[in-house]
Amino acid sequence: MNPFELGEIRVDGPFCDREEEQRRLLECAGSGANAVVFGPRRFGKTSLVKRVQERLRVEQGGVAMYADLFRVTSVESVAQRVARSIYAGIHRHESLLDKGRRWLGQVRHFRPVLKPDFLDPAGLGVSVEAASRSIPPLELLQAVFEDVGSFAERLGRPVCVALDEFQDIVDLREPEIEGLLRGVIQGQKVSYVFVGSRRRVLLDIFARRGRPFYQSAVSLEVAALPLGELAGFLSERFAAGGKSCHADVARFMAEVVAGAPYYAQALGFLAFSGSGEECRPGDARDAMRRLLVQEQHGFEAILQGLTDVQVKILRGLAATPGESPTGKEFLARCGVSPGGAQKALKRLWDLDLIERKKPLRLSDPVFALWLREE
Ligand SMILES: Nc1ncnc2c1ncn2[C@@H]1O[C@H](COP(=O)(O)OP(=O)(O)OP(=O)(O)O)[C@@H](O)[C@H]1O
Ligand SMILES: [Mg+2]
Structure with a gap:
């Protein structure tokens, strides 16, 4: 099981x-x-x-x-x-x-x-x-x-x-x-x-x-789970299922999903089913790749509902979280005008896609990762 x-x-x-x-x-x-x-x-x-x-x-x-x-x-x-x-x-x-x-x-x-x-x-x-x-x-x-x-x-x-x-x-x-x-x-x-x-x-x-x-x-x-606690939880779940997962591998999994509980369970599930008696670093990486594929349709659907400017800002924030999204350099890199940026940011916040407080970043860490890798 x-x-x-x-x-x-x-x-x-x-x-x-x-x-x-x-x-x-x-x-x-x-x-x-x-x-x-x-x-x-x-x-x-x-x-x-x-x-x-x-x-x-x-x-x-x-x-x-x-x-x-x-x-x-x-x-x-x-x-x-x-x-x-x-x-x-x-x-x-x-x-x-x-x-x-x-x-x-x-x-x-x-x-x-x-x-x-x-x-x-x-x-x-x-x-x-x-x-x-x-x-x-x-x-x-x-x-x-x-x-x-x-x-x-x-x-x-x-x-x-x-x-x-x-x-x-x-x-x-x-x-x-x-x-x-x-x-x-x-x-x-x-x-x-x-x-x-x-x-x-x-x-x-x-x-x-x-x-x-x-x-x-x-x-x-309700924020992200503390990474240390989550890594411990993942190792402990592997043990409960009769497999082992070294602390470093568990830590990698907790970090790659940035403490997001749903993704941690989904990643754990894939890593458990894809590994032998021990979950090795390669199993965890494979599981992460599979998780991104699994979530792809959902992410694409989100992008489809956004304007070009909104997508550019999301991509920009995914690439460099924490950067001021109204800063000149950031906007130049994204190819967005300052006026357009304000409106887009408000909309992204309304849609719950980005955090309002600093450092500014996407709310969904795996969506951010997917945008970076895409
Ligand atoms: N503390 C936790 N420990 C382990 N797994 C958790 C924890 N919290 C949530 N999860 C996992 O994350 C999944 C999503 O949790 P839940 O449905 O409670 O989130 P939610 O914030 O209410 O989501 P939504 O925004 O969709 O309403 C759960 O089904 C569970 O697998
Ligand atoms: Mg809920």
Whole structure:
């Protein structure tokens, strides 16, 4: 069995580091503080939050609700997804089923439907059906969140609600939704964790004066994994799979993916399957070449959605990260005018393709490598 994980990792499966992030998030979850978790794509935000929620449940008897708002298309389906997460959260505590039913008055607008789910550790999946169609969506949404608050109040144990890809509510273009949500969750004894991968949109919700969620959550950045920890994790995974990987080779793999968790797993997977009893330097290099081929279509698709100027700047930053992208020399080398550069940089940041803080570089280290090698 290959010991590397290409899909979602189990909440109790092998996990590299994130100790400090877990501690801070668990502290928020246990104390009813809100947090906003952000970081580049596939850096492990969802895995981190789900893991912390599991720890809250096991270590503190808390209740964890997790709703994914990815590409949600209506206010009603936000309400529905949150209602489902409430039922799913409660169903993990047998002792709470009765209380949940009594305390969750408004969620009755949704009927839980249980079905076998082989992917769920409890073997049971929960979905919901709208029991009543007569309520206006925003009211329904408010009612669902009010229920979470009163449930937590009576429960007297920590309740944590994670709203993944939270920024997608902005795309609903429903001007009242942010104010309504903020109003209803304010003062609740619930820790809301807002997670997202579109950082510009997500952070604007919390950092823009005048917006309802302004400064209402502790921010927690999910950055690259520390290379030493990651190298140790990779060696340890090889050992778990019955192969060996020398510290130097593991270090090379951690470095070449610059600590990016998803790529580390993918590279580990390829290196493990391509090596004999020991993963040698050549196996790791081969695996890296295969990883670049594997990701090629995705990278090409990103480039296709960009203008020439944007692509030139990306290539420039990939070649010399950290260089001022508005500097004369840099722009001359890229063949871009200063005016064009500003606009392109803003767009690249909006698309989450580059980091905003210094040193300026691409968010995705393997994409940068691919651009350099191409
Ligand atoms: N701490 C970690 N240790 C080991 N592997 C990890 C870790 N964090 C993330 N991963 C790996 O990276 C993959 C992507 O993680 P995850 O889906 O949590 O990232 P994400 O930031 O939520 O991504 P997206 O931006 O797509 O929502 C996981 O499936 C897992 O294989
Ligand atoms: Mg995620």
